[in-house]
Amino acid sequence: MTATAERPPEAHVTDPRNIVEVDDLKVHFPIRSGIFKSVQGSVKAVDGVTFDVRRGEILGLVGESGCGKSTIGRAMIRLREPTGGHVYFDGTDLGGLGNEALRKMRRRMQIIFQDPYGSLDPRMTVGSIVSEPLDTHGLAKGQAKRDRVAELLALVGLDPNYVQRYPHEFSGGQRQRIGVARALAVEPEFIVCDEPISALDVSIQAQVLNLLGDLRKRLGLTYLFVAHDLSVVKHISDRVAVMYLGKIVEIGPPDQLYSVPGHPYTRALLSAVPVPDPTAERKRKRVILKGDVPSPVNPPSGCRFHTRCWLYERLGQPENCRTDDPELTVLEGEHRAACHYSAEAQKTDVGVAHIDDRPVRHGTPDAALAYLAAEKVEDPAAIDATDSARLEAPIVVEAGIDEEDPRTETPTA
Numbered sequence: 001m002t003a004t005a006e007r008p009p010e011a012h013v014t015d016p017r018n019i020v021e022v023d024d025l026k027v028h029f030p031i032r033s034g035i036f037k038s039v040q041g042s043v044k045a046v047d048g049v050t051f052d053v054r055r056g057e058i059l060g061l062v063g064e065s066g067c068g069k070s071t072i073g074r075a076m077i078r079l080r081e082p083t084g085g086h087v088y089f090d091g092t093d094l095g096g097l098g099n100e101a102l103r104k105m106r107r108r109m110q111i112i113f114q115d116p117y118g119s120l121d122p123r124m125t126v127g128s129i130v131s132e133p134l135d136t137h138g139l140a141k142g143q144a145k146r147d148r149v150a151e152l153l154a155l156v157g158l159d160p161n162y163v164q165r166y167p168h169e170f171s172g173g174q175r176q177r178i179g180v181a182r183a184l185a186v187e188p189e190f191i192v193c194d195e196p197i198s199a200l201d202v203s204i205q206a207q208v209l210n211l212l213g214d215l216r217k218r219l220g221l222t223y224l225f226v227a228h229d230l231s232v233v234k235h236i237s238d239r240v241a242v243m244y245l246g247k248i249v250e251i252g253p254p255d256q257l258y259s260v261p262g263h264p265y266t267r268a269l270l271s272a273v274p275v276p277d278p279t280a281e282r283k284r285k286r287v288i289l290k291g292d293v294p295s296p297v298n299p300p301s302g303c304r305f306h307t308r309c310w311l312y313e314r315l316g317q318p319e320n321c322r323t324d325d326p327e328l329t330v331l332e333g334e335h336r337a338a339c340h341y342s343a344e345a346q347k348t349d350v351g352v353a354h355i356d357d358r359p360v361r362h363g364t365p366d367a368a369l370a371y372l373a374a375e376k377v378e379d380p381a382a383i384d385a386t387d388s389a390r391l392e393a394p395i396v397v398e399a400g401i402d403e404e405d406p407r408t409e410t411p412t413a
């Protein structure tokens with residue numbers, strides 16, 4: 001995971017179980033200024049990430065705003081040109097493809113965008129939006145095309161008679177369904193879902209999530225599912241990856257990543273997820289990360305999380321955190337974290353004391369979605385006033401854990 005010299009593509013051996021393999025991917029955006037627009041530096045949006053996406057899985061990708069999630073998603077389907085590294089789709093290095101070969105390959109990979117308002121052309125009818133990819137790839141004409149569009153609209157739960165309508169005539173949830181129909185038109189195998197529910201009303205989110213889960217099962221799709229919130233991806237993902245400032249800092253199956261996280265950042269994110277259960281909420285040990293996310297133009301030396309890491313403070317600011325960039329290292333099975341002190345991180349209960357013991361998903365989207373729907377029914381308003389007050393009043397110190405937090409029943413290790 002460290003920024004290394006570029007690996008030649010021939011050194012990479014692909015595994016047929018993976019649909020996508022990302023090898024030391026970097027996407028840097030040049031910063032230009034002055035009259036001659038000379039390059040003054042670069043935004044290191046993605047700075048050396050290596051991971052795989054298995055066929056048929058949902059890989060959740062989570063991290064704070066600006067950490068590089070969308071840039072990774074776009075680079076994985078070569079909507080962004082990487083600065084370094086490689087993306088292999090079904091064994092083929094996308095970087096080595098010419099325009100025509102790439103256009104053909106694009107049929108197999110699609111993207112669903114976050115903003116269902118901005119991502120649909122307001123001047124096009126729903127019929128033209130959904131049929132555009134069919135035209136681009138020369139897949140259907142005339143009646144066959146009209147039939148296919150009607151079939152796609154029905155597939156995403158929209159009335160096929162809507163073909164002549166315009167996007168402004170639809171709600172946010174319906175627009176997102178149009179975006180899903182457009183993505184499915186070319187029968188892709190892999191879809192980057194870039195925060196597909198974040199812009200929707202909470203009441204609609206579960207419906208669209210349900211639709212995506214159902215389509216995945218029916219059509220045998222694979223998703224990279226980008227989200228801000230660890231709680232959303234917990235129940236739909238086969239594996240979850242956590243990003244910080246252009247790097248993946250932890251990746252693994254949800255049952256391990258949520259119960260024994262090996263990276264202090266994952267623990268900080270988990271500790272910020274409120275829980276409706278007042279008993280669990282009382283046990284919740286919260287961490288507030290000090291300061292803002294550092295600039296991706298000049299990421300901190302060594303471990304780029306050290307400027308905000310509570311464990312670094314607790315361990316007395318060890319030097320290697322400032323000098324050595326930690327690699328993603330196996331903790332157990334498929335669970336990996338990039339922290340020199342992941343063993344120490346795993347010994348604490350920061351961020352996990354509140355995690356309930358209900359099962360997480362193991363390849364059963366229906367169970368996960370039912371669970372999610374049931375979870376939403378648990379209205380925080382049902383919590384009594386004292387507990388609500390506790391929910392709204394975090395007692396946390398900067399730069400670490402509040403050891404004096406009266407809600408904390410068990411002191412940390």
Ligand SMILES: Nc1ncnc2c1ncn2[C@@H]1O[C@H](COP(=O)(O)OP(=O)(O)OP(=O)(O)O)[C@@H](O)[C@H]1O
Pocket residue numbers: 029043044045063064065066067068069070071072228296
């Ligand atoms: N076209 C661009 N030119 C320059 N910088 C960019 C460009 N696109 C993204 N960036 C920068 O790259 C970094 C990563 O952006 P990205 O959109 O990938 O983050 P993100 O994790 O998807 O954020 P969010 O959660 O807000 O969607 C940010 O600092 C962003 O400002």
Ligand code: SF4
Pocket residue numbers: 263264265303304305306307309310311312321326338339340341342
């Ligand atoms: S390597 Fe050091 S600074 Fe980085 S996450 Fe681990 S403890 Fe914190």
Ligand SMILES: [Mg+2]
Pocket residue numbers: 069070071194
């Ligand atoms: Mg984004």
